[in-house]
């Protein structure tokens with residue numbers, strides 16, 4: 001964040017150490033995940049297995065070594081760690097497995113709908129055809145729906161650090177996969193180096209083709225980046241948007257327009273976007289009337305889970321029901337899926353589950369964990385006590 005992360009807190013808590021969502025994360029309430037990078041959901045053991053299969057040398061050969069390597073210092077270092085670890089993902093089978101694995105994690109956390117990101121420009125630059133990446137992720141979503149009852153849609157991430165021509169190619173492929181679950185496009189990478197205005201044309205092509213826009217903005221760059229995302233890219237949703245608090249008029253506009261911000265507390269603290277969880281901008285955003293969904297961003301690299309980020313948001317004054325409803329207001333899926341999500345939220349006993357108005361993370365005295373039943377494709381998501 002404009003160099004502000006240097007020298008401050010790093011993710012010393014073993015990034016990637018979690019073998020699975022901890023028992024404490026088991027979901028007492030339904031959640032929606034709108035901002036997660038699939039490449040950063042791969043646990044070290046799986047990453048090593050894929051690297052061996054693809055004959056790719058990672059910076060470490062053991063899980064512990066990989067976890068040590070992933071302790072990033074700041075945003076630029078995080079990007080370097082990302083590139084050196086995710087380079088193991090090369091083939092359709094790899095991307096497919098990544099989605100199915102993560103769907104299992106989501107189901108365990110009471111999340112049955114996610115809009116996930118992936119960055120196909122990077123494998124493309126290493127020689128993986130666009131089609132292999134899109135097929136892998138979209139095929140994985142089909143299996144995830146059947147096996148875990150989790151619906152995953154995609155907003156592939158245009159990497160700012162690549163030429164704009166690559167962004168236009170990405171949009172072309174995203175449009176071809178609209179019927180396979182691609183609902184929008186995102187913009188990621190070095191926000192502080194490449195402003196949104198550079199990507200006006202690919203976002204216009206996406207919009208003309210019926211895709212929605214959810215760029216990263218207001219994370220490592222300030223209000224000007226958010227302004228560009230809104231005015232030039234016509235963002236329907238903002239990934240982060242947290243630095244809009246530096247411009248009260250901009251924050252008020254985001255609230256008035258009902259633009260949902262996908263806020264990721266753990267990631268923001270680890271990357272220095274917020275100096276600490278206590279000083280996170282979320283309460284100011286909520287007070288201004290901004291709708292904030294809560295997400296995990298890069299769960300394994302950040303050693304977090306969706307549930308832990310939701311607990312962090314509750315500690316900052318959000319409510320489980322508010323998180324669900326704000327996210328529901330921002331989803332890009334078809335009307336029938338959105339209606340199913342709405343019914344899930346409406347049927348859940350938020351008050352009885354002890355998560356209405358609570359300022360503390362759901363925990364002791366908390367309700368039984370829930371589980372969903374239904375066929376996942378057309379059946380209802382039903383929350384039942386275990």
Ligand SMILES: [Zn+2]
Nearest residue numbers: 035216239297
């Ligand atoms: Zn992100």
